[in-house]
Amino acid sequence: xxxxxxxxxxxxxxxxxxxxxxxxxxxxxxxxxxxxxxxxxxxxxxxxxxxxxxxxxxxxxxxxxxxxxxxxxxxxxxxxxxxxxxxxxxxxxxxxxxxxxxxxxxxxxxxxxxxxxxxxxxxxxxxxxxxxxxxxxxxxxxxxxxxxxxxxxxxxxxxxxxxxxxxxxxxxxxxxxxxxxxxxxxxxxxxxxxxxxxxxxxxxxxxxxxxxxxxxxxxxxxxxxxxxxxxxxxxxxxxxxxxxxxxxxxxxxxxxxxxxxxxxxxxxxxxxxxxxxxx
Amino acid sequence: xxxxxxxxxxxxxxxxxxxxxxxxxxxxxxxxxxxxxxxxxxxxxxxxxxxxxxxxxxxxxxxxxxxxxxxxxxxxxxxxxxxxxxxxxxxxxxxxxxxxxxxxxxxxxxxxxxxxxxxxxxxxxxxxxxxxxxxxxxxxxxxxxxxxxxxxxxxxxxxxxxxxxxxxxxxxxxxxxxxxxxxxxxxxxxxxxxxxxxxxxxxxxxxxxxxxxxxxxxxxxxxxxxxxxxxxxxxxxxxxxxxxxxxx
Ligand SMILES: Nc1ncnc2c1ncn2[C@@H]1O[C@H](COP(=O)(O)OP(=O)(O)OP(=O)(O)O)[C@@H](O)[C@H]1O
Ligand SMILES: [Mg+2]
Numbered sequence: 001x002x003x004x005x006x007x008x009x010x011x012x013x014x015x016x017x018x019x020x021x022x023x024x025x026x027x028x029x030x031x032x033x034x035x036x037x038x039x040x041x042x043x044x045x046x047x048x049x050x051x052x053x054x055x056x057x058x059x060x061x062x063x064x065x066x067x068x069x070x071x072x073x074x075x076x077x078x079x080x081x082x083x084x085x086x087x088x089x090x091x092x093x094x095x096x097x098x099x100x101x102x103x104x105x106x107x108x109x110x111x112x113x114x115x116x117x118x119x120x121x122x123x124x125x126x127x128x129x130x131x132x133x134x135x136x137x138x139x140x141x142x143x144x145x146x147x148x149x150x151x152x153x154x155x156x157x158x159x160x161x162x163x164x165x166x167x168x169x170x171x172x173x174x175x176x177x178x179x180x181x182x183x184x185x186x187x188x189x190x191x192x193x194x195x196x197x198x199x200x201x202x203x204x205x206x207x208x209x210x211x212x213x214x215x216x217x218x219x220x221x222x223x224x225x226x227x228x229x230x231x232x233x234x235x236x237x238x239x240x241x242x243x244x245x246x247x248x249x250x251x252x253x254x255x256x257x258x259x260x261x262x263x264x265x266x267x268x269x270x271x272x273x274x275x276x277x278x279x
Numbered sequence: 280x281x282x283x284x285x286x287x288x289x290x291x292x293x294x295x296x297x298x299x300x301x302x303x304x305x306x307x308x309x310x311x312x313x314x315x316x317x318x319x320x321x322x323x324x325x326x327x328x329x330x331x332x333x334x335x336x337x338x339x340x341x342x343x344x345x346x347x348x349x350x351x352x353x354x355x356x357x358x359x360x361x362x363x364x365x366x367x368x369x370x371x372x373x374x375x376x377x378x379x380x381x382x383x384x385x386x387x388x389x390x391x392x393x394x395x396x397x398x399x400x401x402x403x404x405x406x407x408x409x410x411x412x413x414x415x416x417x418x419x420x421x422x423x424x425x426x427x428x429x430x431x432x433x434x435x436x437x438x439x440x441x442x443x444x445x446x447x448x449x450x451x452x453x454x455x456x457x458x459x460x461x462x463x464x465x466x467x468x469x470x471x472x473x474x475x476x477x478x479x480x481x482x483x484x485x486x487x488x489x490x491x492x493x494x495x496x497x498x499x500x501x502x503x504x505x506x507x508x509x510x511x512x513x514x515x516x517x518x519x520x521x522x523x524x525x526x527x
Pocket of ligand 1: 013037038041042044047089
């Protein structure tokens with residue numbers, strides 16, 4: 001379980017806190033989507049959960065963050081890192097090695113994964129992310145999207161209990177983006193991995209994440225299960241967060257018909273709703 | 280340029296040598312080149328260089344590097360024969376001793392540069408750094424610095440050309456300028472590039488830290504680098520090269 005309690009964090013030499021009074025809970029095996037405008041503090045939140053704040057980024061830290069019972073302030077970074085895997089927003093600075101294979105090996109070697117298990121985990125991660133053919137390539141010869149997949153695979157190979165992803169589909173085409181989210185769903189459902197993912201494509205969040213948190217100017221504007229957050233479509237739009245068209249449709253219908261309709265997040269649900277209403 | 284250092288996969292004798300042995304051979308050739316004053320022996324060492332390239336299965340690349348070095352060598356050769364004043368004149372201001380020294384300097388330059396370039400193109404950086412850590416007990420921090428530096432070279436060049444393209448689109452004529460002029464045009468671009476790569480270094484350090492950088496020990500490496508009979512043979516050859524240089 002991830003528990004953030006009343007967290008306020010100000011980067012060193014900054015005046016304004018990047019996060020203010022953040023409280024949120026993600027249960028074991030939960031799936032939280034985070035969305036919000038640029039500079040809202042999304043990356044900062046991920047840094048706090050991964051322990052990079054306060055261990056690598058100095059600043060004023062109030063409140064507490066605990067991951068599976070470990071207080072990030074008191075636990076050493078390597079210890080937290082055994083539980084938490086992080087995919088960075090800037091893929092290019094995340095990738096350390098000159099070759100794909102070494103990038104996957106890096107974490108596995110450091111955390112002392114048994115020798116015989118390493119090739120199994122590597123192959124599995126490469127296959128799941130769909131880049132088995134890139135194994136022997138140099139990083140320099142890959143496209144942005146391919147590099148992003150390498151970064152994801154290198155973290156998936158570590159099989160962390162908690163998986164944090166900072167805009168993992170930024171460089172990906174729509175099909176690969178869905179593929180990444182399907183993988184997150186698979187890990188979440190089959191291995192009970194707790195997932196927190198920052199994502200700008202609201203459609204993907206609606207479809208895959210159970211919980212949604214909307215950040216704005218360092219504060220949580222809304223949080224809760226995805227459907228209930230989507231009820232605030234108009235206010236969300238004011239923050240630059242677009243709701244999917246199906247959600248807008250169900251909202252308009254609720255208003256026009258004067259009776260509350262369930263919030264739809266998928267086209268199939270909207271279809272079912274319309275059929276029901278016509279009848 | 281980037282292509283010159285790109286890793287060429289293969290299964291040649293050189294590929295099968297322990298990376299540390301490859302480094303040893305390189306160093307042996309260099310030492311032999313500096314110890315030996317015998318022109319014929321130096322020519323022989325040059326042949327050894329070429330042989331290494333051919334055995335490694337990269338004859339094309341070997342010749343490219345060789346030709347590139349020859350150009351620099353020619354320039355140095357002319358400079359040397361004009362500068363050396365000792366000995367008896369052969370032609371105009373050129374002396375016999377000048378010719379001899381020039382030949383040696385140039386040969387040494389080519390001999391020393393070649394194996395380094397060749398070995399780097401048949402050795403993965405990670406294999407080199409991992410084996411340095413495992414076999415020679417080089418502290419991991421240094422190995423890490425080396426391999427990340429190499430990791431970021433292509434990216435640095437890519438960003439450089441991106442900035443130059445952006446500047447060209449704004450009317451800066453990089454392509455027309457040459458030599459010092461071009462250099463003075465590129466120099467101001469280095470500052471923003473350096474700042475952005477410094478910021479990135481911070482991020483990369485963080486990325487390494489959350490993947491257990493501090494837990495890594497000498498024995499963490501998955502790949503092992505055992506020494507074989509092949510390495511023994513290569514080491515013997517290296518010793519012979521140096522011995523020959525001393526004796527002849
Ligand atoms: N390393 C840092 N040092 C100082 N201030 C920082 C640092 N990183 C972020 N900030 C500041 O903290 C605030 C929140 O930034 P953060 O990167 O968390 O936003 P974000 O929601 O991830 O934005 P984006 O969508 O652009 O990635 C911003 O005002 C930013 O300038
Ligand atoms: Mg961010």
